[in-house]
């Protein structure tokens with residue numbers, strides 16, 4: 001036996017079950033919120049349940065039995081642990097509840113309640129780390145806080161960073177798992193719901209490539225399939241994209257070779273909205289201008305939202321100067337400015353939290369909240385709702 005996780009609460013238990021890392025859950029009758037619904041969810045995930053009480057018989061034992069936990073162990077009877085686990089597994093195989101609602105159905109209902117087809121927002125930008133991942137994650141958590149089921153897909157073919165930003169270091173790559181399923185034609189909403197881990201009740205994360213050299217497993221066709229299924233599961237799919245759009249075969253003359261940036265191109269072509277991020281400094285802005293030209297060449301129908309990140313007073317340019325420069329170079333696009341806010345970003349990254357959790361009133365979080373409102377079509381006066389965090393225990 002191998003302990004996958006010590007869950008701090010019901011939400012943690014349910015999200016761990018959904019990640020399908022465990023076969024058996026040990027639950028105490030004292031666990032707050034433990035009810036039949038939770039046990040149905042565990043059964044849906046094919047998790048056997050063993051109740052644990054300080055002693056037998058006891059009131060706790062009766063509570064567990066009334067909820068439907070059949071195998072109960074007293075805490076001092078560890079020598080019978082193996083037998084209890086085997087009995088629980090046998091029991092769960094015999095009477096898996098049929099026709100009960102699953103986590104996937106709940107998510108699909110929540111998506112349907114927003115009355116829209118899931119929209120894909122791709123966050124892209126030039127080389128030089130202008131802040132694509134920070135913005136993609138910040139936007140995801142603010143959209144989720146509005147109550148819209150939102151999934152972030154880490155699609156950076158040069159190596160993912162969303163799992164690190166959220167402190168999810170023990171995660172298997174959701175993107176690779178989904179790409180494999182897509183590749184064999186078996187990707188469904190149900191499967192993607194297991195591959196994209198729930199972080200809060202309205203936010204899921206499809207973690208990215210563990211190593212940059214795994215990019216060959218992520219093909220454009222797979223990305224299109226993954227985003228199409230993500231639309232079924234989410235009101236918004238936010239894609240954190242790699243930076244380059246260069247087409248390798250034009251360099252190598254080998255048109256059959258896999259294209260590293262093919263996945264990025266597929267995401268940009270699929271997206272309903274492309275957000276192009278540039279850094280607010282001379283090098284960052286000249287790269288941004290070039291990137292916007294490049295984007296127009298490869299995805300001509302796309303009219304991007306431009307985000308100038310890390311805006312600060314010391315640069316000596318006003319917002320109007322920057323908007324003018326961009327308009328002269330690449331024509332007019334909506335331009336959004338996000339402030340330089342090292343303290344907020346550090347607070348989030350150090351604790352593996354989203355900006356909304358770690359620095360809810362910082363100027364960067366407030367600017368991202370307002371961008372999320374604009375992109376979602378929800379009026380800016382609507383109060384953001386924050387759900388409880390599901391994955392309370394994470395590793396750094």
Ligand SMILES: Nc1ncnc2c1ncn2[C@@H]1O[C@H](COP(=O)(O)OP(=O)(O)O)[C@@H](O)[C@H]1O
Pocket residue numbers: 125128129130131132133134135161309310338339340341342345346349364
């Ligand atoms: N608005 C901001 N204020 C302060 N630091 C930021 C901001 N946006 C991004 N950063 C920092 O910039 C660096 C690059 O951000 P990241 O999102 O990883 O870039 P990219 O995904 O474009 O490579 C990180 O160290 C991040 O903390």
Ligand SMILES: [Mg+2]
Pocket residue numbers: 132133134156161240
């Ligand atoms: Mg990144």
